Amino acid sequence: MDIKIEASDVIAIPSGNVGSPHETDPTCCIRSSDVRFSSGAEATLGHHIARRLVQIGIFDVFSVPGDFNLTLLDHLIAEPGLNLIGCCNELNAGYAADGYARSRGVGACVVTFTVGGLSVLNAIAGAYSENLPLICIVGGPNSNDYGTNRILHHTIGLPDFSQELRCFQTVTCYQAVVNNLEDAHEQIDTAISTALKESKPVYISISCNLPAIPHPTFSQEPVPFSLAPKYVLQILFDFFSMSRWFRIHKR
Numbered sequence: 001m002d003i004k005i006e007a008s009d010v011i012a013i014p015s016g017n018v019g020s021p022h023e024t025d026p027t028c029c030i031r032s033s034d035v036r037f038s039s040g041a042e043a044t045l046g047h048h049i050a051r052r053l054v055q056i057g058i059f060d061v062f063s064v065p066g067d068f069n070l071t072l073l074d075h076l077i078a079e080p081g082l083n084l085i086g087c088c089n090e091l092n093a094g095y096a097a098d099g100y101a102r103s104r105g106v107g108a109c110v111v112t113f114t115v116g117g118l119s120v121l122n123a124i125a126g127a128y129s130e131n132l133p134l135i136c137i138v139g140g141p142n143s144n145d146y147g148t149n150r151i152l153h154h155t156i157g158l159p160d161f162s163q164e165l166r167c168f169q170t171v172t173c174y175q176a177v178v179n180n181l182e183d184a185h186e187q188i189d190t191a192i193s194t195a196l197k198e199s200k201p202v203y204i205s206i207s208c209n210l211p212a213i214p215h216p217t218f219s220q221e222p223v224p225f226s227l228a229p230k231y232v233l234q235i236l237f238d239f240f241s242m243s244r245w246f247r248i249h250k251r
């Protein structure tokens with residue numbers, strides 16, 4: 001299905017804000033009235049992710065905590081529009097997100113690096129086969145550990161940060177490894193919009209030390225997505241069918 005994104009009232013994104021895909025994609029919509037600036041604690045990666053999930057219609061996130069996702073989970077809990085549902089294992093979280101995506105159009109789960117990522121994999125593969133947009137967020141290694149060849153806990157004991165990523169490459173349509181703040185905004189928005197457009201699961205790894213750090217790219221309230229999940233399209237379809245019915249029957 002070709003998902004239409006509004007193009008009305010497009011305004012420029014203030015410099016320093018990575019607005020992608022909006023800067024490059026003329027079909028994306030930014031309304032001046034929607035642009036609100038936030039600062040300090042709100043201009044963080046964690047806050048951005050939380051807002052984005054709410055904006056696309058996700059009000060419940062299924063999660064299992066672990067050392068690598070704790071700060072991110074704190075930010076999701078702090079988001080008034082989000083309800084964090086703790087699950088007793090990752091496979092449960094993945095299948096709960098699967099069910100949520102079936103009923104609401106898109107779902108999300110949050111797990112921890114490798115030990116959690118590999119556990120949720122079967123549910124993600126199922127979502128792929130069922131064409132469900134499911135956003136699987138994994139708390140990842142500290143950004144300072146990339147390139148150090150260290151062996152991290154919760155892994156199989158090899159200095160290889162990419163094992164989990166390679167597994168997800170086979171069962172998701174897009175993978176974003178966020179280990180710096182410069183392009184985090186762009187990567188996250190691209191991942192989320194790809195999940196919605198392709199109706200498939202995506203993988204987003206968020207370095208565990210980044211969610212609480214403010215960055216200029218997040219100094220603005222996230223630009224609302226006009227990408228409509230499936231259920232919004234259904235509502236529109238019902239609305240237009242009804243209008244047609246009234247037009248025909250009013251005579």
Ligand SMILES: Cc1ncc(C[n+]2csc(CCOP(=O)(O)OP(=O)(O)O)c2C)c(N)n1
Pocket residue numbers: 064065066067090112115116119
């Ligand atoms: C598959 C997996 N997911 C997440 C974690 C992160 N984790 C470490 S301890 C813990 C809580 C374990 O609780 P419980 O089984 O009740 O043990 P206890 O509280 O007695 O330590 C979690 C979720 C993990 N180690 N393994």
